[in-house]
Amino acid sequence: MTAGDLSAIPREARPYQGTTAGLLTRLIASAIDAVTVVALLVVIYLGVNGVRFMAHPVAFSFSDLSVILSVIAALALLVVYLTFSWFVTGRTYGDHVMGLRVVRRSGARLRFLAAFVRAVLSAVFPVGLLWCAVSPARRSVQDVVVGTAVLYDWRARPEFPERGPAAEGPPAER
């Protein structure tokens, strides 16, 4: 009996664990991330206005929403959110919901620079995700450029190989 037999992953999902994820799952995860970032933006906007209200309650009015500023803020927040999510845990909230994990091609966790570049590419060129539908290895443009892969991984606490040169070998069997 292997350790995987005792995992909390349902039997029907076990064969998919560790394989690269397809377009639909990744689109849903990206949509969840987009909603998350928008919700964060709204919270930040309300927080900033709340502080302004407490500072000047009489002359308070909601700050104007510049479209360009909002888009830039959304992209900046998206990049920060994606970078730290992929660097720290290998998954964003959308990835967590959909049971995905972003790793290097060696199976190791992303380095900070790789996570940042991938986040920037995902923010400014989201259409690149569609390439994973036609890619034999299910790799998006971001995956090809940065050298990453998106795997099905339903485990709550994924085990990464050690960072560094030793992590360049093949990943542990999943």
Next chain:
Amino acid sequence: MQQQPRSEVTSLEPEILHLLDVAVEVSGHGVAKAAALGRRMGSVGRPVLQLMLRPPVVSRTHQPGTWLDDLSRQGGLRRAELARRLGSVLDVVVPGLVEQVLRRLDATGLIHTYVDLDEVITEVDIEAVVSRVDLVTLVKEVIDELDLPEMVRESTSAMASESVRGLRMHSISGDDAIGRAIARVRSRRVVDGTLTPPDGSPGPAGTTLP
């Protein structure tokens, strides 16, 4: 009527015991004397016997001792051969014989009658037996048979996690469906001769990392 023979036996017992003691004493004395005589005869007769077996004027090959050694060696070989033949015969006969005997015996009943199983079990070192069992592997096999994680999931998971699980499985199915559709389109274009995939790959199936 039944008491009288018993009293006669009782009255005869001291005389019989007396005679028995005398016989034992005489026998013991005789055996001791015979042993002593044997030792004396041995000490006297050993040089004579040695001289008879190994006469100094006769060559070693014609000495009686050499003949006896040859006979002893051949006898040993014959004995080993006999033991081998007897062993092969016993290997055939004994199992059949024992089987026939056991078939005619109620072994379980005999054990129940003559063996105190409770006493036997109390003397068994249960801890030593348990220590020889790989309990971890055993428990894992039992859990695997029961699919305990599935039971825990079914009994404790909330409706939300079940929905997420369903969403994940449906999305995986959607991924596979998209992959199959793309593969069909690609293979059709290959057949038409309009496109030849550079690597001949069949389509976007899920792949593991290298």
